[in-house]
Amino acid sequence: MTERHFSLSLPVPTAQRRKSGANTSGIELQGLPTGHARFNAQVNRRRSNNQAVIENPLAHLTDEELVADVYHFQQTYLRSAEGGKLLRAARVAKDIRTYDEVARADNLDADHGLPVQLNPEEKAALRAEKDVLFSEPGMFRVILAVSLAAFLQGFVQTQSDPLNIDNWKFGAMNASPFLSASLIGCWLSLPINDRFGRRGAMAVAACLIFGSSLGSAFCRSWIALFLVRIVNGIGMGIKAVSTPILASETAVGFWRGSSILAWQLWVAFGIMLGFAFNLIFWTAGTGQETLTLGLILGAPLVPSLFLLVGLYYCPESPRYYMPHGSSNFNPAKAYAILRKLRKTELQALRDIYLVYKSVQLEEYAEDINTEDQTKPSRRGFFSHLAGYLSQLRELFTARRLRNALISSATVALAQQLCGSAINFIFGLPAIRTIDTLGRRKWLTMTLPVIFPLSHREIGCAFAVATNFLFAGLLSMFYPSINHGLGDGRSLGLFAGLNLVAFVLVFLLVEETKRRSLEDLDLIFAVQKRTFIRHQVTKYLPWFLGHYILGRRKPQPSLYLDLIWGAHVEGRQADEGYSATHDTSPVSPRTHAWYPVPLPEIHEQLSRASSLDTDDTHA
Structure with a gap:
């Protein structure tokens, strides 16, 4: 031989x-x-x-x-x-x-x-991972942890101050967790994710929410409650960045959107159920206002404990161990996780090798723009801070990162314009159709993880921080807006903002359905003005002709898909292939x-x- x-x-x-x-x-x-x-x-x-x-x-x-x-x-x-x-x-x-x-x-x-x-088992697994939602049995532990974290997130957001205070104090009280999540928690998630991973960051967040909920149950002044809820918001921010990343990095690419949507669905359910519990507590009338207030503010204790238990059984993200320059680099550990998450050994080996090669391409592309490629790896607080600031700068200077940032920020802004109960009810069909109809048809919180692995935490932190910032501003100003305009005009104002959001999504948000995280680099490396021109000059005329005039022409596509060919027919019709x-x-x-x-x-x-x-x- x-x-x-x-x-x-x-x-x-x-x-x-x-x-x-x-x-x-x-x-x-x-x-x-x-x-x-x-x-x-x-x-x-x-x-x-x-x-x-x-x-x-x-x-x-x-x-x-x-x-x-x-x-x-x-x-x-x-x-x-x-x-x-x-x-x-x-x-x-x-x-x-x-x-x-x-x-x-x-x-x-x-x-x-x-x-x-x-072999027959491998054929069945390859068919199922594309056709069957949640076909990988190992993913159920991840989905459970994500759902518990999301429910806790939504439940915490409903813990408003019922004390008799004016509109501005009431607004500041409700806005404090959102603003602290935006300004502190989201950015604090970067070093925590680096040090403890996605699962560890979620555990830290659950502990912060547990402690702040316990403290808020004994607060009797709006100032004390305001300060305690800042800690609560920090936990919210850490968890809101880390949880969707965990869901996206463990899911099969075909159903990544559905896995992340579990986060959005159960956030909405937590908000809805939280408001329902608040209403029940106050209308039941225990006769002891202090006890009722303590029950409302301390209620997140229970779901935070359930989350900690769920995280014990939840695997870490395999991609956390794949960046070459990280001290956590360990492909063997990543493969061991994938072996538990995927149905067959073939799928696990395929995914670990694809991630390895994608990271290799990604990191080499980043190195091309690095001035000094021989400097030692960063150590210490200030070196890490400089690294995060450099990543933040690259979000605005590198095309594919800037485009991803524009798209995710657009989604983050648009998400603030809907209600909780409706968001939950209509999130149920979105679970099944987000990866078939697409994200642009089911606008959700899934786009902050479109960022490449090297910038995923900071990109997600920026997008989620934007979401929380405007949620906080909305919570702060809405009581005064509603007081000045009344219910009808206030709803009319936000209906108009929904139309604005629709136009922004149409022009600025790319379709990412059924794509692996590694494929998204190529989608967002296309110039944004090229995408806008395609939407206005190609897709919009086709849409009007197809759905209004009944013309049966292939849907035009901006992308030439050499992996699955999902859009090549449209590109052929458009460009004469x-x-x-x-x-x-x-x-x-x-x-x-x-x-x-x-x-x-x-x-x-x-x-x-x-x-x-x-x-x-x-």
């Missing part, structure tokens, strides 16, 4: 070089210079995606390069996994569309000639999903089938 040595000379992120103190690319591949060109092109698209191409993070690798890179990853970071199984998963990840067709094919020999032969040759090894439908024939894919598949992968891992 001949031992083959493959090596891949791809650039290594600066953060990884700084951590190891040496060149950790580990391997050199001779005779394949085009790998660099493909890699650099993909990195550039993650920064400025002028052609609006959505592609697989493995698209720059030939099969030989894929084998080499998988071998390096397994030997360096993931010795707990078998190299052959990891290579199978990587090949499925690279050609996910093809293997999805294989999993759905009626012909049992549909995968004949492909480098990976899927044609694909007349059906070269699919799986299904005659494949030609409708790609703008050109697929000789390169077949070349890779034939090369893969002749490659003796067993020799590679001898």
Whole structure:
């Protein structure tokens, strides 16, 4: 048996070089210079995606390069996994569309000639993860923890001051937790997430809410209650940033929106139930006003305890362990978590390798804009503070981050214009349809986690802080607005603001349904003015013609999807692409999903089938 040595000379992120103190690319591949060109092109698209191409993070690798890179990853970071199984998963990840067709094919020999032969269990799992909501049984513990955290969030928001005070004091009392969440809690979540992870940050938040709720139960003046609720708001801010991140980073990409929507749904339910309990307590009339007040203000004690218990059984986010420059970098631990979250070993190995390669692309793209790539990693309070300030600056200077910030801030503002009970009731159908109809049709709190992993905490913190800031301002000024305008005119004012929000969402918020977190870099790297021009000149005329005039034309798409092809038909109709040759090894439908024939894919598949992968891992 001949031992083959493959090596891949791809650039290594600066953060990884700084951590190891040496060149950790580990391997050199001779005779394949085009790998660099493909890699650099993909990195550039993650920064400025002028052609609006959505592609697989493995698209720059030939099969030989894929084998080499998988071998390096397994030997360096993931010795707990078998190299052959990891290579199978990587090949499925690279050609996910093809293997999805294989999993759905009626012909049992549909995968004949492909480098990976899927067993029945794997085929069923691949079908289910795309078609069935919450098909991964390991996700139920995450959803439970997210739902408890969300219910606590909503319940806390209803703990208003029932004391007999004027409108401005009443407004300040209600606004204090929102403003402290916006100005302190959201930003405090950054170091807490760095140090303790998403699950740990949620536990810290639950403890803060437990303590502040216990203290508020004994407050008898509005000033004391105002101060205690500041602590309450800090916990709210930490939890509001950390919880959606945990949900998004553990979910399968196809149903990521539905997983995060559990947060929004149960926040709304908590608000509704909190107001109901307040009404019940006061209308029941115990005859002891002090006791009634204590019950209302101390009620969040109970859900905070349930949250702490739920977090004990909840797994940490696997992506928390994947940034190369982090002291928490541990792909083996991330894989162990994914193995519990996913239904099959194939899915877990596929996801860990995809995240690894996506982070590699992301961090290398960030390093291109770094002036000093040899400086040591930051240590100490002021160094970390400088790092957070640098990340905050990059939110406004890097195109893909700035676009994500605009979209998420738009959603955060628009969310303040609806009520709690209606929000909960209409959140129920959104759970099933957000990943099929899309987020722009079901506007929710899911967009703050569109940010890349390197800026996810600070991006989410900024968006959630914006949400809480305007919630606080609304809570502060609404009693006076309602007093001055009356009920009818106040509702009319907010109805008008809803129309403004509708226009802003249409023009500024990209569709992200059924996309993995790693795909979103490419979506938000497209210029915002290009997206607005498409919405006004292409999508709006199509929408009016389709739904009003009854014209049956393909929906135009801004993006050229080379992963799933979900929008290629619209792009073909819009720009004149044609694909007349059906070269699919799986299904005659494949030609409708790609703008050109697929000789390169077949070349890779034939090369893969002749490659003796067993020799590679001898």
